[in-house]
Every structure is written in C-alpha cells, then in structure tokens.
Amino acid sequence: xxxxxxxxxxxxxxxxxxxxxxxxxxxxxxxxxxxxxxxxxxxxxxxxxxxxxxxxxxxxxxxxxxxxxxxxxxxxxxxxxxxxxxxxxxxxxxxxxxxxxxxxxxxxxxxxxxxxxxxxxxxxxxxxxxxxxxxxxxxxxxxxxxxxxxxxxxxxxxxxxxxxxxxxxxxxxxxxxxxxxxxxxxxxxxxxxxxxxxxxxxxxxxxxxxxxxxxxxxxxxxxxxxxxxxxxxxxxxxxxxxxxxxxxxxxxxxxxxxxxxxxxxxxxxxxxxxxxxxxxxxxxxxxxxxxxxxxxxxxxxxxxxxxxxxxxxxxxxxxxxxxxxxxxxxxxxxxxxxxxxxxxxxxxxxxxxxxxxxxxxxxxxxxxxxxxxxxxxxxxxxx
Amino acid sequence: xxxxxxxxxxxxxxxxxxxxxxxxxxxxxxxxxxxxxxxxxxxxxxxxxxxxxxxxxxxxxxxxxxxxxxxxxxxxxxxxxxxxxxxxxxxxxxxxxxxxxxxxxxxxxxxxxxxxxxxxxxxxxxxxxxxxxxxxxxxxxxxxxxxxxxxxxxxxxxxxxxxxxxxxxxxxxxxxxxxxxxxxxxxxxxxxxxxxxxxxxxxxxxxxxxxxxxxxxxxxxxxxxxxxxxxxxxxxxxxxxxxxxxxxxxxxxxxxxxxxxxxxxx
Numbered sequence: 001x002x003x004x005x006x007x008x009x010x011x012x013x014x015x016x017x018x019x020x021x022x023x024x025x026x027x028x029x030x031x032x033x034x035x036x037x038x039x040x041x042x043x044x045x046x047x048x049x050x051x052x053x054x055x056x057x058x059x060x061x062x063x064x065x066x067x068x069x070x071x072x073x074x075x076x077x078x079x080x081x082x083x084x085x086x087x088x089x090x091x092x093x094x095x096x097x098x099x100x101x102x103x104x105x106x107x108x109x110x111x112x113x114x115x116x117x118x119x120x121x122x123x124x125x126x127x128x129x130x131x132x133x134x135x136x137x138x139x140x141x142x143x144x145x146x147x148x149x150x151x152x153x154x155x156x157x158x159x160x161x162x163x164x165x166x167x168x169x170x171x172x173x174x175x176x177x178x179x180x181x182x183x184x185x186x187x188x189x190x191x192x193x194x195x196x197x198x199x200x201x202x203x204x205x206x207x208x209x210x211x212x213x214x215x216x217x218x219x220x221x222x223x224x225x226x227x228x229x230x231x232x233x234x235x236x237x238x239x240x241x242x243x244x245x246x247x248x249x250x251x252x253x254x255x256x257x258x259x260x261x262x263x264x265x266x267x268x269x270x271x272x273x274x275x276x277x278x279x280x281x282x283x284x285x286x287x288x289x290x291x292x293x294x295x296x297x298x299x300x301x302x303x304x305x306x307x308x309x310x311x312x313x314x315x316x317x318x319x320x321x322x323x324x325x326x327x328x329x330x331x332x333x334x335x336x337x338x339x340x341x342x343x344x345x346x347x348x349x350x351x352x353x354x355x356x357x358x359x360x361x362x363x364x365x366x367x368x369x370x371x372x373x374x375x376x377x378x379x380x381x382x383x
Numbered sequence: 384x385x386x387x388x389x390x391x392x393x394x395x396x397x398x399x400x401x402x403x404x405x406x407x408x409x410x411x412x413x414x415x416x417x418x419x420x421x422x423x424x425x426x427x428x429x430x431x432x433x434x435x436x437x438x439x440x441x442x443x444x445x446x447x448x449x450x451x452x453x454x455x456x457x458x459x460x461x462x463x464x465x466x467x468x469x470x471x472x473x474x475x476x477x478x479x480x481x482x483x484x485x486x487x488x489x490x491x492x493x494x495x496x497x498x499x500x501x502x503x504x505x506x507x508x509x510x511x512x513x514x515x516x517x518x519x520x521x522x523x524x525x526x527x528x529x530x531x532x533x534x535x536x537x538x539x540x541x542x543x544x545x546x547x548x549x550x551x552x553x554x555x556x557x558x559x560x561x562x563x564x565x566x567x568x569x570x571x572x573x574x575x576x577x578x579x580x581x582x583x584x585x586x587x588x589x590x591x592x593x594x595x596x597x598x599x600x601x602x603x604x605x606x607x608x609x610x611x612x613x614x615x616x617x618x619x620x621x622x623x624x625x626x627x628x629x630x631x632x633x634x635x636x637x638x639x640x641x642x643x644x645x646x647x648x649x
Contacts, residue, residue: 105516
C-alpha cells in the first residue's frame with residue numbers, strides 16, 4: 001500500500017511492507033509542514049498491526065522539519081502504547097537529532113478550560129455583570145468623595161490649582177469644541193423649528209414655534225447636546241491620556257516624585273470642564289436660537305423682530321437658568337468619569353481602549369440620568 | 384531541512400541598500416551577505432538603524448534603492464502572492480514578542496499554521512505543543528494570554544510563533560533585551576540549539592555582548608550608514624574607534640574574558 005500525500009513538490013510518502021513477522025514502514029519524500037496534512041491522513045489510514053516487530057525506515061526521506069519529525073515520533077509513541085517497540089532506521093544524524101529534539105519536547109499541554117453549559121454560563125455572566133456594575137458604582141462613589149475633597153481643598157487654597165494645565169485643558173475641551181458644538185446646536189434649532197412649525201401649522205398658530213424652539217433649546221437641548229459632545233470629545237480624551245500615562249508608569253513616577261496625580265491630572269481637567277461646559281452651553285443656546293430664528297424666517301415668514309418679541313414673552317430668565325444650572329454638574333460628571341476610568345487602566349494598551357469606550361458610555365448615561373432627575377426636581381419646584 | 388552540508392550557500396544578500404525617511408538617510412550603499420546556517424549579529428550605536436535594517440530585510444520597510452535577495456528572490460520586486468510564499472519561509476521575533484493579545488499562546492502559535500496550511504486542528508495543536516516545549520515554555524503556558532506572561536515568557540512564546548512554519552531564516556530583534564542574565568543565557572543557548580536542530584539561519588539585532596560571543600558566527604557592525612562584517616576575533620583587531628570602544632570597553636572585557644583566557648566559542 002502506497003499513499004501519496006500533499007501536492008506535487010511537497011510530497012511525503014508512507015509505504016508499508018510486511019516481511020515475515022517484521023512490519024516495515026518506509027517513509028519517503030518531503031516530510032515537512034506543507035505535506036503534513038497528507039502524511040497525517042496516510043498514517044491514520046494504516047492498517048492495524050499484527051506483527052511484533054516494526055521498523056520505520058527513513059532512508060528515502062529528503063526533507064524533514066519539526067512537523068514531519070513530530071509525525072514520525074507520534075507514530076513511534078503510538079506503537080509503544082500498544083506494546084510494540086519500533087526501530088528507527090535513518091542514516092542522517094540531522095533527522096534523528098530532530099526527532100530526538102521533538103520527542104524530548106512533546107509534552108501535551110493541559111486542555112483549555114472547558115466551556116460551561118450555555119444556560120449556566122449566561123446566568124453566571126448576568127451575575128458577574130451585576131456585581132461588576134455594583135462594584136463600579138461603589139468605586140466611582142469612592143472616587144467622587146476623593147475628588148470632592150481635592151476640589152474643596154483647591155477652593156480653600158487656590159494656589160493648588162495649576163494654572164498652565166487648567167488653561168491648556170480649557171482650550172482643548174472648551175475653545176476647540178466651539179465649532180462643532182455651535183454647528184450641532186444650530187442644526188438642532190433648525191430641526192426643532194421645522195418640526196414644531198409643521199405640527200402647529202395645523203392649528204394656525206405657527207408663531208408658537210418660537211416657544212417650542214425657546215424652551216426646547218434653552219431648557220434641554222442646548223446643554224444636553226453640549227454635554228454629550230464633551231463626553232465624546234473630552235471625557236474619552238481624559239481616559240485615554242491618563243490611561244496611557246498609567247500604562248507608561250508615569251503616574252507611579254509622579255507619586256515617587258511626590259506629586260499627587262489627583263492634583264496634577266484630575267483637578268485641572270475637572271475644573272476645565274466645570275468652567276467650560278456652562279460657557280459652551282450658553283454658546284450652544286444662542287446658536288440653537290439662531291438656527292430656529294433663521295428657519296422661522298425662511299419657512300414660516302416670521303421675521304427676526306417677531307421672533308425676538310415672541311421669545312421675550314415666551315421665556316423667563318428661569319428658562320435660561322434651568323439649562324445653564326445643569327451645565328457645571330454635567331461637566332463635573334463627565335470629568336469625574338473620564339478621570340476615574342483613566343486611572344483604572346492597568347497593564348496593557350488594550351485596556352486603554354476598553355476603558356475609553358466605557359468612559360464615554362458611562363458619562364453619557366449618567367448625564368441623561370441626571371438630566372431626568374433635574375427635570376423632576378424642577379417640576380417639583382414648579383419652575 | 385535536508386541540505387545541511389552546503390554551508391557556503393548564500394541565503395540573503397543585500398546590495399546597494401539605501402533607506403531613508405524624508406531627507407534623513409539611514410543606510411547608504413549597504414552590502415551584506417548572509418550564508419545558510421550561520422548566526423549573524425547586527426550591532427551598532429543607538430540610532431544607526433539596526434532595527435530599520437532588520438525591518439527592511441523582512442519586507443516591512445521599502446528600501447529607497449538597492450536589492451535584497453532572500454532565498455533566491457528579490458523581495459522588492461515580488462507580487463503579493465510570491466511575497467506571502469516567501470514570508471512563510473522566514474520567522475520574525477519582535478522585541479516584546481508581539482503576541483496577539485486576544486489569543487492564547489497556543490492560538491498564537493497555531494495562527495500561522497491555520498492561515499498557511501490545511502492541517503487538521505488536532506495536528507496544529509500537537510505541533511504547537513512541540514514548539515512550546517522546544518522554546519522551553521511550561522505546558523500550562525499554552526492556555527494563557529500574553530498579558531498573563533512575564534517578559535521572558537512572551538519572548539519565548541513569540542519565538543515559538545516565529546518557528547511555527549519551520550522557517551529557514553529567523554530574524555530576532557533584541558532577543559535578550561530585558562531578560563535577566565540567566566534568562567538571557569538560556570535564550571542564547573536555545574537559539575544555538577534550535578539552529579543546530581532545525582538548521583536555521585539566524586539574523587539578530589542585539590546589544591548583548593554575551594550573545595555575540597556565545598552564539599554569533601559573524602558580527603555586522605553598523606557604521607556610517609554601512610556595515611562592517613567580521614568575526615569576533617577580527618573585529619577585536621579593528622582599529623576603527625567605535626568598534627574598538629565597543630569590543631574593548633569595560634563591559635566587553637567582562638563578556639569576552641574567556642576569549643583571551645583561551646576559552647573557545649562554539
């Protein structure tokens with residue numbers, strides 16, 4: 001029985017001859033990784049053995065690599081398990097040496113941990129995720145406490161605030177966000193005006209579109225969109241920056257030099273967001289109103305003058321303040337989560353990416369939760 | 384592989400190589416010939432382009448001019464298919480192993496096998512197990528992720544992956560950097576053993592004088608954008624200031640003591 005294996009050029013052969021009570025397995029050709037599939041198949045297809053003596057003849061093998069050597073050794077070991085001692089015939093010391101090397105190193109590795117029953121695994125995952133959320137909430141609360149202390153201390157001792165990084169982060173998170181925040185708010189103003197007009201036109205009270213735009217933008221949309229933008233822009237940047245520093249052991253270096261990372265890294269970022277978010281929210285409000293006004297002029301024939309007069313009668317100062325009051329709180333939350341996740345990075349660069357994603361999702365989630373709480377609070381207060 | 388007698392065969396030839404980044408020329412007119420079965424060490428001061436040379440030879444950086452002929456083929460003039468075929472015949476170990484972090488060690492080693500052969504999964508795993516044993520990793524490392532391994536183990540795992548397809552040429556980028564002296568010596572020994580067992584050609588960038596004297600047959604010194612190649616003994620006679628400093632500095636004296644006291648390298 002002769003079996004060709006592999007494709008032309010990479011052929012390894014297994015030939016089996018019975019010679020009295022000696023079973024001779026003649027190997028030939030290329031015994032390399034490229035031919036291993038065919039050889040493996042040929043070896044598995046070999047008939048069961050009735051002879052007591054086996055000789056493996058490698059004289060015709062032209063090339064041997066680790067994969068081929070492993071296949072030879074595996075055959076010998078399998079025969080040994082059946083109580084048959086196989087004799088290896090080879091005149092090439094390189095071949096016997098390689099088989100020897102392989103045999104010394106062929107230690108089976110432990111099986112990978114088996115996968116649990118899918119249902120059990122799902123329950124387990126739900127459980128561990130629940131606990132992870134609870135632990136995370138606890139740790140975030142812990143961090144909140146720490147930050148509040150540091151912030152309060154910085155209020156009492158303002159010289160602890162590092163001016164240069166504060167200005168740097170205000171520029172990065174605040175000033176550089178102006179175009180994108182402005183554009184988005186402007187477009188939202190346009191959309192609100194358009195949607196409102198379409199509905200209100202059915203009742204012939206298009207002028208109330210101004211009320212919709214005013215309260216929509218001033219109370220909710222302006223500040224909420226700004227916060228979401230900053231969570232995506234700055235919160236993620238904070239996590240990535242601090243996380244990378246953590247991977248680089250820069251945070252540890254800071255501690256050994258006697259610098260408090262909370263003061264050097266967290267404090268300026270937090271202050272930057274707490275200061276910039278209200279300013280950006282104000283800008284967003286103005287741009288939103290502008291968008292609404294332009295849309296009203298174009299689509300509803302409401303002039304700028306009419307728009308302004310209606311705006312003045314539809315809003316009170318509180319409409320404006322309700323939006324702006326929320327802004328520093330949102331800024332605080334975004335900075336808190338961004339810095340917290342950054343400091344949680346450990347070990348690999350991979351965890352920087354994972355925690356950056358988490359930081360954005362978490363801060364947007366918390367911002368919207370807080371917004372809902374604010375709505376309830378203001379409703380209770382009747383403003 | 385089969386032909387282990389023909390030690391004179393040239394396996395890699397670099398001619399007239401120029402690499403440059405923007406206006407900065409790293410190598411100019413660089414010539415290097417590597418023979419089958421030898422271990423060659425590339426040394427040079429910081430910024431002389433040792434790693435750049437290695438990366439150029441494995442095809443990661445395109446040279447600005449010159450030819451690199453590896454295993455009889457000019458690597459700068461290959462189409463994608465031929466390049467892949469050539470890539471299967473070389474193995475590269477990057478400085479920190481460059482293991483894929485989302486895969487276990489065994490999966491890392493099996494990846495080239497899975498991509499480039501049609502071996503049944505069981506056989507892939509068996510071969511991976513052999514390689515894990517050959518590079519001296521404990522069996523239980525197979526199911527660990529790279530982040531769970533020490534630096535030395537990551538290097539060994541990276542070496543096992545580089546060896547997965549039984550390459551003819553093995554490129555090593557600072558294989559002993561960051562290892563403790565015992566680990567580094569063991570790694571050197573491992574490279575030497577693998578060379579003997581698999582008839583490998585090894586090209587390694589290194590700073591480690593112990594490695595150079597223990598296992599390298601020849602040494603290529605990067606100087607003034609070119610290489611000067613010689614054996615340890617001939618380079619020690621070289622009067623060029625940097626080379627003299629390198630092989631006669633206080634560290635060199637400690638590492639090379641055995642050469643002067645009569646100990647012979649393998």
